[in-house]
Amino acid sequence: MTVEQRRRRKARFAMVARVGKDLQQLGLSPSDDVDHEASRAHLAGLGWCQATYAPEEAWPPGAELCAVVQWFPDKAYRRDSRTGKLPSLAGEHWKRRVAATVRELESIGYLVAVSGPPRAPHLHPGEELLVWRPREGKSNTWPPFGAWDGLEPARPNFKTGPNAYPYPERNPATALGAALGKLRAGTAEDGRAYVTTAGAALWPPYAEYCARVLWEPAEQFRCLPDGTLPDGAVEHWQDGVERVRCRLQGAGYHVRTAERPTSPVQDEEAGLLVWVSKVRAFSYGDGG
Known part of the structure; x- marks a missing residue:
């Protein structure tokens, strides 16, 4: 680290x-x-x-x-x-x-x-x-009015039980994982990406389903025990995160990364907020 x-x-x-x-x-x-x-x-x-x-x-x-x-x-x-x-x-x-x-x-x-x-x-x-x-000088008008109106109650809940999507419902995370394809397995070129849950309070405006996708670099590009980074680690990081973003956007998902640029120097993994919205598209106004 x-x-x-x-x-x-x-x-x-x-x-x-x-x-x-x-x-x-x-x-x-x-x-x-x-x-x-x-x-x-x-x-x-x-x-x-x-x-x-x-x-x-x-x-x-x-x-x-x-x-x-x-x-x-x-x-x-x-x-x-x-x-x-x-x-x-x-x-x-x-x-x-x-x-x-x-x-x-x-x-x-x-x-x-x-x-x-x-x-x-x-x-x-x-x-x-x-x-x-x-931050100083930033607008405080977020979130948009009525941004989550009409959504079903957050899952899991007392009605669904610990399984947010009990059979015969299909968990949207399954389709999201499938969209990642070989990136889930991890390769020397791509690194590895996997799906994890996003708490209800983290959902973007107008999202009908939301999850987090975490990307981690391939082993040979991770931080060395002495705290230094291998050659090519920064380029591998940038290419890997962009590859995940493009794959998900190509599958119809909205994707957002942190406003602060992530890098292998400061971060152990990169997080992407991924969601589906059929009602309307929404931009955070930060390029995410």
């Missing part, structure tokens, strides 16, 4: 930790300074939050920091896992506390979106918020 790769990895952890600390200071997350269960008890009636990583290819345009904040309802308003029933005020609690969480985060300078296909208390354990800070 190069020095820059280590720095980037630490920066990702630090970013999530920063948002997590802000949640604690706002009284929205259990404190690290006291017993975790006691801290949650202090949040009784409010629900609680935690910050998780958001890959750069899914950041809103112009963001300099981004994370996903997961909100979970207070235990008094959670769905009974045995009966599937909800307490009578669960929907009101969900709506009121998510709105309050958004306001609290916005009060300290974050931009917040309840993005992606809808979540609801009878189908999901909690809500997900995309939280970010824009």
